[in-house]
Amino acid sequence: MTKIKNIPSSKITPEHIYNDRRNFIKNFGLILSTTALSTFTSKTFAALNALPSYTQSKDTDKDRLSSFKDITTYNNYYEFGTSKSDPHEYATKLKVDPWSITIEGAVNKSLTTDIDELVRQIPLEERIYRLRCVEGWSMVIPWVGIPLNSLLKKVSLTGNAKFVEFVSLKRPSEMIGQKDDMLDWPYTEGLRLDEAMHPLTILAVGLYGKVLPKQNGAPIRLVVPWKYGFKSIKAITKIRLVEKMPISTWMKANPKEYGFYANVNPEVDHPRWSQLTERRIGESVLSPRLKTQMFNGYQKEVAHLYQGMDLNKNF
Numbered sequence: 176m177t178k179i180k181n182i183p184s185s186k187i188t189p190e191h192i193y194n195d196r197r198n199f200i201k202n203f204g205l206i207l208s209t210t211a212l213s214t215f216t217s218k219t220f221a222a223l224n225a226l227p228s229y230t231q232s233k234d235t236d237k238d239r240l241s242s243f244k245d246i247t248t249y250n251n252y253y254e255f256g257t258s259k260s261d262p263h264e265y266a267t268k269l270k271v272d273p274w275s276i277t278i279e280g281a282v283n284k285s286l287t288t289d290i291d292e293l294v295r296q297i298p299l300e301e302r303i304y305r306l307r308c309v310e311g312w313s314m315v316i317p318w319v320g321i322p323l324n325s326l327l328k329k330v331s332l333t334g335n336a337k338f339v340e341f342v343s344l345k346r347p348s349e350m351i352g353q354k355d356d357m358l359d360w361p362y363t364e365g366l367r368l369d370e371a372m373h374p375l376t377i378l379a380v381g382l383y384g385k386v387l388p389k390q391n392g393a394p395i396r397l398v399v400p401w402k403y404g405f406k407s408i409k410a411i412t413k414i415r416l417v418e419k420m421p422i423s424t425w426m427k428a429n430p431k432e433y434g435f436y437a438n439v440n441p442e443v444d445h446p447r448w449s450q451l452t453e454r455r456i457g458e459s460v461l462s463p464r465l466k467t468q469m470f471n472g473y474q475k476e477v478a479h480l481y482q483g484m485d486l487n488k489n490f
């Protein structure tokens with residue numbers, strides 16, 4: 176399923192090149208050489224960060240990449256406010272270096288690792304995924320990250336590991352939205368173990384070949400392409416292997432509207448709106464809405480995970 180090739184660091188694809196390619200949205204699995212992006216704070220990463228931004232091509236393919244500008248200025252990240260422009264404005268204050276991440280719970284040996292160290296040990300890959308927000312918009316984003324399963328394989332799981340719980344940073348001095356208790360901080364999310372181990376599930380540390388911008392969840396965030404965007408928790412500090420299904424932030428805030436699975440599913444409406452179509456951010460307001468695809472287009476890869484389940488109940 177995943178096509179993997181080694182590519183030299185000079186080949187990290189700039190925006191205009193991505194946009195010349197078609198049929199690319201699915202699981203584009205290039206492994207970048209580890210020397211290309213060896214550490215989060217390395218000179219190489221700094222150099223990548225300094226690349227000039229590329230002009231969006233005139234390509235009319237509806238699945239062309241969203242622009243770097245849209246991806247980094249239209250965000251959901253309630254730790255920095257509820258409006259789409261707040262994260263871009265306020266996340267600059269967040270300190271992301273140094274940053275460590277702890278894996279604990281139903282493991283034989285818990286692990287605390289620095290992000291730099293993690294990126295040194297696991298080869299980075301580039302994946303182009305569509306992010307479909309539950310609110311009805313979507314973007315196409317070229318992530319750089321590691322498969323979550325390669326990290327989970329580093330700790331030996333006990334038989335009690337049935338679910339994975341993710342915990343974001345809680346630091347109200349730098350996250351101004353946390354002064355408001357509209358959500359129960361820290362933001363948390365969860366996956367079933369088999370969803371977490373699925374090869375499409377990644378932890379992203381970059382996008383467009385650059386270090387992950389703070390508003391997109393630096394230094395490390397989850398991306399689960401067949402689920403609504405709210406599952407892709409940002410600024411992760413803890414990963415806990417647990418026996419019972421974790422109650423995530425949005426489930427707790429509004430269990431009638433946000434379920435644990437949150438699989439993209441045009442056939443199951445949100446209680447307040449339809450999920451049949453989506454608006455691609457960056458497209459003209461006059462362009463027609465796009466049809467939302469079952470499992471966001473990954474039906475072949477993930478439908479088996481939910482066989483026999485009533486997706487109306489397990490929304």
Ligand SMILES: Nc1nc2c(c(=O)[nH]1)N[C@H]1C(S)=C(S)[C@@H](COP(=O)(O)O)O[C@H]1N2
Pocket residue numbers: 246249250251252253254306307308309343362390391392403404405406407408409410
């Ligand atoms: N910690 C945290 N993670 C979060 C959120 C948040 O408010 N806090 N918002 C989620 C929602 S609703 C979406 S749609 C995506 C948006 O990711 P993006 O801003 O990189 O497009 O992040 C998700 N991860």
Ligand SMILES: [Mo]
Pocket residue numbers: 251307308309310403404405
């Ligand atoms: Mo979202």
